[in-house]
Amino acid sequence: MALARVDRLSFRYPDAARAALEDVSLELEPGELVLCLGPSGSGKSTLLRALAGLVPHFHGGRFSGRVEVGGLDTRSTRPSELAGTVASVFQDPEDQVVLSGVEAEVAFGLENVGTTPHLIGARVREALAGVGAEHLLGRSTSTLSGGELQRVCLASAVALGPRLLLLDEPTSQLDPDGADAFLDLVQGLATAVFVAEQRPARVLDRADRVVFLEDGRIVLDARRDAAVRWLARNRPAYVGDEAPPDEEPEPGEMVCRLARVSFSYGERLAVSGAELELRRGEVVALVGPNGSGKTTLAKLATGLLEPDSGLVEPSGRAAYLSQDPGRYLVCERADDEVALGVGGDLRRARGALARMGLSAHEARHPRDLSSGERERLALACVLVTEPDLLVLDEPTRGVDPERKQALAALLRREAPMRATLVVTHDSAFGRAVADRTVSLGAATEAVLA
Amino acid sequence: MSPGPAAALLAALGVAALLAGRTSAVAVIVAILLAVCLRAGRRTRPYLIGIGFTSGSVFLLTPFVESVGSHVLWTGPIVPVLGALDVTREELAYGLLQALRLAAVSLAFAVYALQLDHDRLVRSARLARRSVLAVVLATRLVPTLERDAAGMLEALRGRGVRVAGARGYARLASPLLSGSLERGLNLAEAMEARGYGRAGATRAPRAPLDRLDVAALAAAVAIALAGKLWL
Numbered sequence: 001m002a003l004a005r006v007d008r009l010s011f012r013y014p015d016a017a018r019a020a021l022e023d024v025s026l027e028l029e030p031g032e033l034v035l036c037l038g039p040s041g042s043g044k045s046t047l048l049r050a051l052a053g054l055v056p057h058f059h060g061g062r063f064s065g066r067v068e069v070g071g072l073d074t075r076s077t078r079p080s081e082l083a084g085t086v087a088s089v090f091q092d093p094e095d096q097v098v099l100s101g102v103e104a105e106v107a108f109g110l111e112n113v114g115t116t117p118h119l120i121g122a123r124v125r126e127a128l129a130g131v132g133a134e135h136l137l138g139r140s141t142s143t144l145s146g147g148e149l150q151r152v153c154l155a156s157a158v159a160l161g162p163r164l165l166l167l168d169e170p171t172s173q174l175d176p177d178g179a180d181a182f183l184d185l186v187q188g189l190a191t192a193v194f195v196a197e198q199r200p201a202r203v204l205d206r207a208d209r210v211v212f213l214e215d216g217r218i219v220l221d222a223r224r225d226a227a228v229r230w231l232a233r234n235r236p237a238y239v240g241d242e243a244p245p246d247e248e249p250e251p252g253e254m255v256c257r258l259a260r261v262s263f264s265y266g267e268r269l270a271v272s273g274a275e276l277e278l279r280r281g282e283v284v285a286l287v288g289p290n291g292s293g294k295t296t297l298a299k300l301a302t303g304l305l306e307p308d309s310g311l312v313e314p315s316g317r318a319a320y321l322s323q324d325p326g327r328y329l330v331c332e333r334a335d336d337e338v339a340l341g342v343g344g345d346l347r348r349a350r351g352a353l354a355r356m357g358l359s360a361h362e363a364r365h366p367r368d369l370s371s372g373e374r375e376r377l378a379l380a381c382v383l384v385t386e387p388d389l390l391v392l393d394e395p396t397r398g399v400d401p402e403r404k405q406a407l408a409a410l411l412r413r414e415a416p417m418r419a420t421l422v423v424t425h426d427s428a429f430g431r432a433v434a435d436r437t438v439s440l441g442a443a444t445e446a447v448l449a
Numbered sequence: 450m451s452p453g454p455a456a457a458l459l460a461a462l463g464v465a466a467l468l469a470g471r472t473s474a475v476a477v478i479v480a481i482l483l484a485v486c487l488r489a490g491r492r493t494r495p496y497l498i499g500i501g502f503t504s505g506s507v508f509l510l511t512p513f514v515e516s517v518g519s520h521v522l523w524t525g526p527i528v529p530v531l532g533a534l535d536v537t538r539e540e541l542a543y544g545l546l547q548a549l550r551l552a553a554v555s556l557a558f559a560v561y562a563l564q565l566d567h568d569r570l571v572r573s574a575r576l577a578r579r580s581v582l583a584v585v586l587a588t589r590l591v592p593t594l595e596r597d598a599a600g601m602l603e604a605l606r607g608r609g610v611r612v613a614g615a616r617g618y619a620r621l622a623s624p625l626l627s628g629s630l631e632r633g634l635n636l637a638e639a640m641e642a643r644g645y646g647r648a649g650a651t652r653a654p655r656a657p658l659d660r661l662d663v664a665a666l667a668a669a670v671a672i673a674l675a676g677k678l679w680l
Contacts, residue, residue, distance in 0.1 A: 052642050054638055054641065054642060057641075058637075058638050058641055078641075078647075079641045079642050080641050080642075080644045080645060080646045080647040081644075081647060083642060083643055083644030083647065084644060086642075087642075087643075088639075088642045090635070090638075090639055090642075092635070095632055095635035095636055095639065096635065096636065096639035098582075098586070098636065098639070098640055098643075098645075099567070099568045099571070099585075100566075100567050100568055100589075101566070101568045103568075104568035104569075104571075104572070104653075105568075107653050108643060108645075109643040109644055110653075111650055111651055111652055111653060112643055112644030112645050112646075112647055112650050113644045113647065113650075114647070114649040114650055114651050115651055116651065117651050117652060117653055117654050118654060120651070120653040120654075121653060121654075142592075156643065160643075160644075299603075302607060304603055304606060304607060317609065319607060319608055319609065320603075320604075320606075320607030320608075321607065322600065322603065322604045322607060324600060324604075326628060326631075327597075327600045327601050327603070327604035328604055329624055329627070329628065330601065330605070330620070330621065330624045340605075340608070340610055341608040341609050341610055367627060367631065378604075381608050382607065382608050385608055385609050387609075391607075
């Protein structure tokens with residue numbers, strides 16, 4: 001018998017122009033790992049929320065059809081009543097942490113679902129150990145990295161012993177090794193897992209089944225091997241390993257040089273003696289594990305941070321795209337937001353939006369855009385300034401594989417205009433876009449590869 | 450000391466500052482709270498800036514909105530609604546008392562926000578646990594807004610936009626507020642998904658009050674009473 005059943009579900013958010021989900025039917029079996037793919041805004045997160053009962057209870061809107069999880073109808077069962085049967089880990093771990101200590105945070109859900117008090121401590125430790133985060137016990141959540149926070153969120157969900165675990169882009173902030181370890185842990189759980197991902201390769205290797213959503217409809221629901229064949233035929237960007245750029249870059253003039261640069265945040269050394277040269281015409285990928293100092297080095301290169309020691313020699317204008325697209329939501333229209341960086345020039349702003357495929361969203365409030373669309377808006381905000389040095393910090397978070405291909409093509413096409421530094425955990429994207437890769441090790445020493 | 454009695458002690462100091470009539474007594478309370486607050490290091494900075502600005506404003510503005518005392522130090526014009534803008538010694542003394550009271554209450558909050566273990570506070574709440582959790586979440590607003598503002602300024606610099614002047618910074622207020630509302634909604638959704646509000650919730654076992662906690666609770670009552678009766 002199916003653990004969860006979605007039967008002809010259609011859903012439209014309040015005031016939305018079109019339905020987020022249309023006539024969706026799906027069954028999830030106990031213990032299976034199902035990967036949900038689809039372009040940004042195709043309804044993946046909404047489907048996850050419907051399975052958690054948050055749609056329609058939390059969001060309102062027009063709901064038709066039926067969703068049952070563990071025999072409970074989500075229309076007559078509130079999400080808080082479903083907790084324990086279902087557990088969710090949302091896209092942004094920072095937005096789901098309630099308490100300030102790791103132990104209390106993992107215990108929060110257990111307390112809510114009425115776990116016997118003297119069992120709570122043991123369940124917390126067991127869950128943290130289960131996701132390889134036992135060492136975080138006693139830490140404050142505000143001191144954790146994005147990857148560590150993601151593990152704590154998973155531990156909070158796993159601690160409930162759910163029959164269905166819902167994960168929305170759970171590896172978006174993890175380095176490749178961290179993502180592998182995280183997914184190994186998920187795969188080892190004795191629970192059904194429904195996971196939405198925009199970096200599909202790793203999950204695809206582990207999934208039992210794949211569901212592909214497009215415009216709110218399921219266009220594929222198949223076992224993994226059949227799904228991979230379908231994706232290769234119809235959506236090659238989701239299974240293709242991008243070839244590196246074939247043309248050799250013309251060596252241009254030096255745009256930025258960092259020599260023996262070191263930087264500390266208080267007592268914590270972030271970058272030590274780093275060397276980096278960036279020339280016009282080349283695209284460089286900066287990779288390394290979580291906490292290795294990539295973002296710090298990127299900010300040093302653009303002048304957002306001053307080094308404690310060493311030399312940063314910039315030449316020309318630099319632009320920096322932050323990891324968090326929420327920081328590019330200052331104005332009330334998307335075109336005004338982009339125009340902010342070019343003295344209000346709306347013509348240039350609309351051109352930049354068009355290059356990012358956002359022409360249809362010029363007049364929309366930036367906060368009404370989906371996470372993938374926000375990421376592209378943020379990119380338009382920095383690209384419009386036509387910098388000599390463009391630094392992009394994790395530009396593919398929440399961006400679907402087809403958009404990533406388009407972004408890689410755009411960066412390659414415009415590479416001769418500038419030096420480009422891409423900080424990324426997305427190794428496929430890094431390979432597709434970069435002429436060379438700079439790896440930061442845990443010791444924060446730059447190695448030219 | 451457990452966070453519950455510590456919070457009671459801070460609340461009592463705030464209440465005593467509001468009830469006390471002697472400026473010197475309120476100044477002592479402010480000095481004690483400031484000393485405790487400064488132990489939190491650099492994190493105190495936004496709180497101290499805010500407290501300095503609001504308390505300073507109260508001290509400076511009070512003489513212009515009050516009309517008490519006969520020892521005139523400065524004679525100003527007569528303004529409709531406000532009346533005569535004279536500054537008297539009594540008005541300055543009253544302004545100082547009000548400014549110190551505000552500083553004491555704000556410092557008590559700063560110490561609560563910066564130095565108390567909020568998780569243990571939520572767990573130890575015997576009554577109104579939901580309200581305590583709401584207060585704890587609201588407490589996080591200051592550091593979160595500070596972090597968001599710094600991130601937004603950095604992102605603007607990263608695309609060549611300089612924020613200058615009061616008007617420039619004021620333009621960030623609305624997006625920061627929208628951002629915190631969005632964050633609040635996301636958090637509320639995550640809390641509901643984790644069973645918050647469900648009947649039959651339990652609590653992890655909490656440590657019983659020790660002698661120091663009992664002494665702190667007794668001291669809290671004594672301080673509040675002293676503020677009313679003697680200070």
